[in-house]
Amino acid sequence: MAEVTVDVRDGLGWVTIDNPPVNALGRAVRQGLWDAVATLRDADVRAVVLTGAGRAFVAGADIRELGQTPVEPYLPDVLAAIADAPVPWIAAINGLALGGGLEVAMACHARIAAPSAKLGLPEVNIGIIPGSGGTVRLPRLVSMATAIKLVTSGKPIGAQEALESGLVDRLGEGDLLAEATAMAKDLAASGRPEPALARDLVAGDPIDWDAQAAQLRKRSRGAVAPLEALASLKCAARDPVEVALAGERERFLWLAASEEAAALRHVFFAERGAGQALKQAEAVPADLSRVGVIGGGTMGAGIATALLLAGSYVCLIERDDAAAQTAKTRVADTIAASVKRGAIAATKGESALARLGTDTEYAALRDCPLVIEAVFEDMGVKREVFTKLDAVMPAEAILATNTSYLDVNLLAETTKDPSRILGLHFFSPAHVMKLLEVVRGEATGARALATGGALAKLLRKIPVVAGVCDGFIGNRIMAAYRRDCEFMLEEGALPHQIDAAMQGFGFAMGIYAVQDMSGLDIAWAQRRARAPHRAPEERYAHIADRLCEAGRLGRKTGKGWYDYASGEAEVAPEVTGIIEEESAKAGRTRKVFTEQEIITRILATMQREGQAVLREGIAESADDIDVVMITGYGFPRHKGGPMYMARCAD
Structure with a gap:
């Protein structure tokens, strides 16, 4: 059961968040912190130490609450109450301080961390941004360049890097709570430090916001949250604190209700629920x-x-x-x-x-x-x-x-x-x-x-x-849509058009660029091994075989679906000629495909094969298929996976 305990001893207040397993900031914890601030405001204490029970400080929000109607007390109000406390609050960061957990720590007046602590703002990984002042407080503790890296990448940093950047004030080399006690007494004697929002931005090199946005747009491949996080930081640098806080909260609430955030929450829970049979195996x-x-x-x-x-x-x-x-x-x-x-x-x-x-x-x-x-x-x-x-x-x-x-x-x-x-x-x-x-x-x-x-x-x-089948889950689905992509080549598309459609959808690379990178010879050997068992009436495109027969095995031979004489992938006239020849042999009338038509067909093929995988019991769940395609085959994470998209479309 979620619990926030308050203790007063030796003139200090002690607040401990105890919400196993990671002290997530659900409603009960927020209420407990709100009540703790009120209790200690009326108590005769000189400083307060805030920490987490177990191995985490606070590892973030309760993700199950995201996308729901917010319930009081709201985290921004709780953090404002901590920051406005008349005595210093010291965050003793004993483990993970992520997302809302780091926002809690930044609302405190000082921070001490265990050497093993990890700190970060990973909200973009679930389609949102910090929503309780994180993008406004952070650049008042670290340089804007560091803030941009932390907020837009979502990657945490270690305690030593946090100390060097200014995110924490001290490292606790021994007993963290004992050192936090000493720090609290020092601050009680010297006076409460200014809360982060009352400080100036940390000095640093000027930021080229347009260049940052261009780089991020390319890296995020269609995901919205990283760009909104950057925009929120830009407001923190430009606008008064009250305006920046209001803008951040508005972005947060909009993103939390977005399709992107819903898809990323789906992936979050799907990854944690994967491999059920392994968890249920009753054996050592x-x-x-x-x-x-x-x-x-x-x-x-x-x-x-x-x-x-x-x-x-x-x-x-x-x-x-x-x-x-x-x-x-x-x-x-x-x-x-x-x-x-x-x-x-x-x-x-x-x-x-x-x-x-x-x-x-x-x-x-x-x-x-x-x-x-x-x-x-x-x-x-x-x-x-x-x-x-x-x-x-x-x-x-x-x-x-x-x-x-x-x-x-x-x-x-x-x-x-x-x-x-x-x-x-x-x-x-x-x-x-x-x-x-x-x-x-x-x-x-x-x-x-x-x-x-x-x-x-x-x-x-x-x-x-x-389960056992040719290609298991991922390679079976990839083989199905790769086969249909070759049918599209017969029907009028070209490799660079299909790759462009996939990249536009959010894949890091298109299927033909991937094949060139990994080599075409292994798949060719597999096709030749299966050839004697292929039904005569089964549709089969010979384009890839023709390329391999011509020695076009990918980057390692300097030519595959593309030419690489310049070091970069270039449209290959020889490949275009082979495609057109095979189209004619197959009696296909070539047509123009739009990017939307290409990606719609790829998705339909993935989903159709995924349904077959489920019917045959090869995968344990549709969620597992999404996990495989995202973590193993580059399906854009912020789309939620092919099976999730099919379910949302129904």
């Missing part, structure tokens, strides 16, 4: 402190990197010593790149690499409770690997295949106990991408599923359970 997962990985190519090295950075020891198997050394170098380079871009500390990278071992014999894997196979996407090769594993691994070991298309049930046939087999479809780069399709075979047991769930938790990935 395998120990993940030591994991085996077979294959040190791009995917295997990425999987190994993810495990190493999560703290596991990894035994990586390759076919010979030279390949093993190459794989180790690939992992080391990947970790070094993460250090260089600031994603991890150098010391973490060094300790991670120290946990990597390589070998050429499967027997070296015997003490690994989980082994993940990541060799070439070929059924014969993978079946050989599993046959060898079954011969040497202990009976209790879990064996997983990293496959994006292949039949997990056929792989399980190679083992004496198919209940220990599951698929783990990682997305490239495996140490970065958040999605993990956990493929449940016909015989996959509860312990294997529980291990898949534990692995996703360890790697901080979003797991979605998929």
Whole structure:
């Protein structure tokens, strides 16, 4: 039950927010804070320390309340009451201070944070902006450049960066509450600091607002909230405080009721609800402190990197010593790149690499409770690997295949106990991408599923359970709309027109630019493998095959759907010629497609295939399909996913 406790001792007031799990600012908490201000205003205290119970200060608003009619007490009023208190309020930030939680901290007169604290304003990630003075208080504590970065990106910062920027006043190196007590006594003696709204803007370099808006517009790909956040900060820099506060609140209320915010709330809850079968698996997962990985190519090295950075020891198997050394170098380079871009500390990278071992014999894997196979996407090769594993691994070991298309049930046939087999479809780069399709075979047991769930938790990935079919959830849907895009090429569209329509909708890249980046040869091999089983009456476009036969395999060959002689993607006359030839062979009369017609058809194909995936029980829910398409395939997050859009259109 949500609770805000008030205690008075030694001349100080203590206010603790206790609303598990993250002290969200629901109505009960807001009322508790409102009452605490009133109680302590009448008490004989010299200062007040405000903190959160557990491991969070306040991790934001209660998202379930967003989009509903606001209920008193409103957070802006609560924060104004804290700021107007006659004695200093000190925020002791013991963990997460996000969104409304950081707005609470900024309303206090001073802030002290634990070194492990994270602070941020992530509202744009759910389609809104700070609505209780966040965009007005923030640039009075940090530079406007820092404020823009925090508010428009939604990314939190650590306590040390918060100290250096001015967002917090001190770090509590020892007992946070003891140090907050000392800080409160100091401020009680020296006098209450001015609240943020009474301060001037922090001095900094002039902001080119038009340039900032142009960059943000390109980066947000159609999402409105980041641009509204920037506009609110611009008002904070230009207008009187009262006007800026009113403008921020108006934007917040408008955005909270918008379709974009509703879509992003859907995604928020869908991601947290994904992988139900994993949560319900009544079994103890395998120990993940030591994991085996077979294959040190791009995917295997990425999987190994993810495990190493999560703290596991990894035994990586390759076919010979030279390949093993190459794989180790690939992992080391990947970790070094993460250090260089600031994603991890150098010391973490060094300790991670120290946990990597390589070998050429499967027997070296015997003490690994989980082994993940990541060799070439070929059924014969993978079946050989599993046959060898079954011969040497202990009976209790879990064996997983990293496959994006292949039949997990056929792989399980190679083992004496198919209940220990599951698929783990990682997305490239495996140490970065958040999605993990956990493929449940016909015989996959509860312990294997529980291990898949534990692995996703360890790697901080979003797991979605998929049944066995060609391509599982994501690749099956992508194959369906990719196939229909080629039909549109036959009917009159060109690759750059389809890519432009997808980018205009909000995809970072169109499907043909993506194919060129990843290479056309793997999909070509898969099409050739399926050709003998293709029904004669099934419609099939030969355009992509023609490109591959001509050596146009993508960026790696300097030409694919586009030409890359200049280094940039350019419309390829040769491709246009092939498309027109295939149109004529198929007897198609070419027509002009509008961008809206293209994206409407792509969405319809996604939704139709998604419904088939649901009917066949391949996905557990429509929400899971949305999660897969957003986190794994670039579907614009602020649209909510193809299945969500279909539901909203009904």
